[in-house]
Amino acid sequence: MDLYRQHILDHYKHPHHFGRLPKADISKTLFNSACGDRITMELKLGKDGKTITDIRFSGEGCAISQASASLLTDYVFGMKKTDVMKLQKETVLDMLKTELTPTRIKCALLPLEALQKCILEWEKATVV
Amino acid sequence: MQKHNKDAMIDVSKIKQDFPLFKRKINGKRIVYLDSTASSLKPKKVIDAVNGYYKRYTANVFRSIYKTSEEATAKYEQAREYVADFIHAKNTSEIVFTRNTDESLSLLVYSWLPYHVRQGDVLVTSILEHHANFVPWQQYALKNKCDFRIWNADRNGILSLEAIEKLVSKRTKLFTFTAASNVLGTLPPVKKIIEKVKEMNPLCLTVVDAAQAVPHLPVDVENWGADVVAFSGHKMMAPSGIGVLWAKEQLLEEMPPFLFGGDMIKEVHEKTTVFNDIPHKFEAGTPFIEGAIGLGAAVEYLSALGMRHVREHEKKIVSYALDQLTKIPGLTMYGPADPDIRGGVVAFQMKGIHPHDIAQVLDEDNICIRVGYHCAMPLHEYLAIGPTCRASFYVYNDTKDVDALAEGLKKVKKMFE
Numbered sequence: 439m440d441l442y443r444q445h446i447l448d449h450y451k452h453p454h455h456f457g458r459l460p461k462a463d464i465s466k467t468l469f470n471s472a473c474g475d476r477i478t479m480e481l482k483l484g485k486d487g488k489t490i491t492d493i494r495f496s497g498e499g500c501a502i503s504q505a506s507a508s509l510l511t512d513y514v515f516g517m518k519k520t521d522v523m524k525l526q527k528e529t530v531l532d533m534l535k536t537e538l539t540p541t542r543i544k545c546a547l548l549p550l551e552a553l554q555k556c557i558l559e560w561e562k563a564t565v566v
Numbered sequence: 567m568q569k570h571n572k573d574a575m576i577d578v579s580k581i582k583q584d585f586p587l588f589k590r591k592i593n594g595k596r597i598v599y600l601d602s603t604a605s606s607l608k609p610k611k612v613i614d615a616v617n618g619y620y621k622r623y624t625a626n627v628f629r630s631i632y633k634t635s636e637e638a639t640a641k642y643e644q645a646r647e648y649v650a651d652f653i654h655a656k657n658t659s660e661i662v663f664t665r666n667t668d669e670s671l672s673l674l675v676y677s678w679l680p681y682h683v684r685q686g687d688v689l690v691t692s693i694l695e696h697h698a699n700f701v702p703w704q705q706y707a708l709k710n711k712c713d714f715r716i717w718n719a720d721r722n723g724i725l726s727l728e729a730i731e732k733l734v735s736k737r738t739k740l741f742t743f744t745a746a747s748n749v750l751g752t753l754p755p756v757k758k759i760i761e762k763v764k765e766m767n768p769l770c771l772t773v774v775d776a777a778q779a780v781p782h783l784p785v786d787v788e789n790w791g792a793d794v795v796a797f798s799g800h801k802m803m804a805p806s807g808i809g810v811l812w813a814k815e816q817l818l819e820e821m822p823p824f825l826f827g828g829d830m831i832k833e834v835h836e837k838t839t840v841f842n843d844i845p846h847k848f849e850a851g852t853p854f855i856e857g858a859i860g861l862g863a864a865v866e867y868l869s870a871l872g873m874r875h876v877r878e879h880e881k882k883i884v885s886y887a888l889d890q891l892t893k894i895p896g897l898t899m900y901g902p903a904d905p906d907i908r909g910g911v912v913a914f915q916m917k918g919i920h921p922h923d924i925a926q927v928l929d930e931d932n933i934c935i936r937v938g939y940h941c942a943m944p945l946h947e948y949l950a951i952g953p954t955c956r957a958s959f960y961v962y963n964d965t966k967d968v969d970a971l972a973e974g975l976k977k978v979k980k981m982f983e
């Protein structure tokens with residue numbers, strides 16, 4: 439089957455940065471009611487308050503959402519928050535390197551959405 | 567183990583020919599449709615009926631003198647008669663055409679609840695419900711400070727009749743439940759439940775969500791003894807966007823209209839309006855004429871097969887499915903094991919494999935199942951099982967379709983192991 443390329447199955451079976459992050463600076467859980475995926479993103483920031491120095495994701499989901507989260511956490515490790523906010527869906531879809539149907543695109547984008555919402559909400563909270 | 571002989575009364579190979587979708591091949595493979603609980607396929611008879619309206623007598627209803635308009639009105643009203651006969655309603659005027667089950671039930675939220683349910687009153691629904699028969703009551707209760715109570719089931723979805731005694735008191739104004747669970751397949755004993763509720767409080771409104779019952783079982787609303795019954799057309803071979811609200815004549819007479827506008831009136835003056843008779847009082851504006859005509863054709867089609875035969879056939883298919891799927895290691899099924907109290911639905915999970923991935927791999931072979939919460943999140947939360955896969959059967963499914971599913975699931979297992 440084309441959709442489940444080996445690298446997707448590898449990331450699904452052995453996800454990177456999976457688990458909880460004690461004393462995370464930012465944390466956010468997102469839920470996709472269509473398929474029942476639930477994903478929590480947790481971040482730790484460097485002393486500059488801008489750079490992602492550690493990241494974990496947890497939750498349950500399909501192979502696509504889990505592989506996407508695994509790939510994404512690799513990608514944003516060490517990145518600036520502002521750059522993460524600029525990431526487009528194409529970046530994630532390119533990383534997955536597979537053709538997805540519209541329903542499955544939602545699964546693939548859930549981790550990015552969780553990550554960006556998590557940063558956005560944290561910034562709102564710290565400004566106030 | 568049970569023997570699964572070919573049903574003498576239902577010839578699936580013949581029935582499959584009535585459904586044009588089965589002629590379609592995707593990537594050279596046939597379509598194995600196992601999602602009729604979400605929406606059913608449409609037979610040529612229904613498609614032709616809808617087309618007939620478009621091609622031969624397109625016109626508005628109840629308005630004009632010319633022949634095609636008269637024809638449209640006659641067909642629209644004939645569909646109402648067919649539906650009334652199909653569910654054994656006493657009067658045709660008790661059949662209100664709506665958009666779907668959700669709208670039929672939500673109508674009560676506007677036209678009945680505000681006049682009968684006050685702060686502190688009790689509304690009861692079961693844990694088996696899909697959101698259509700859950701959210702309207704929950705939201706009304708929240709807004710009006712009512713006591714929204716859930717009638718819980720056991721792990722197989724069996725509801726206890728004794729529990730009704732604790733749930734129903736003088737303050738219980740509404741008691742609603744499904745006649746067939748869309749996840750577990752459970753078929754609650756509708757008549758007995760209503761008898762028990764009425765015994766506890768004769769004034770309590772009893773509402774049956776028959777979205778999964780009318781398409782699959784013989785239904786007799788008078789025999790059930792319910793006050794209100796709701797169902798959708800698209801799950802019983804009709805177009806999507808046509809639904810039915812059945813309520814006793816007196817109840818419909820008493821209820822004020824839900825939507826205002828054309829057709830629902832007799833006279834309109836600057837200061838006053840006289841509403842139309844039932845059921846038209848509840849059908850404001852130009853209705854979904856071709857949808858109702860399609861529903862009439864679907865009822866004719868199902869009646870010709872005989873609902874008893876439809877039910878018997880599905881019972882055989884579901885017991886065959888239970889036997890076959892149980893052989894797959896790591897697969898867990900939910901719902902009653904006894905096909906006598908189970909409709910044609912099998913919800914299941916496979917250890918360590920997300921339902922979405924299961925459905926995606928099955929789709930490679932054009933095997934269509936539903937995955938997720940099946941519009942019944944409270945039930946999934948109650949059972950604490952997370953999202954599930956669901957295969958559902960109709961009269962056009964046979965044992966070969968079940969075999970295709972079983973083979974597909976073995977393929978899934980291999981891929982993710």
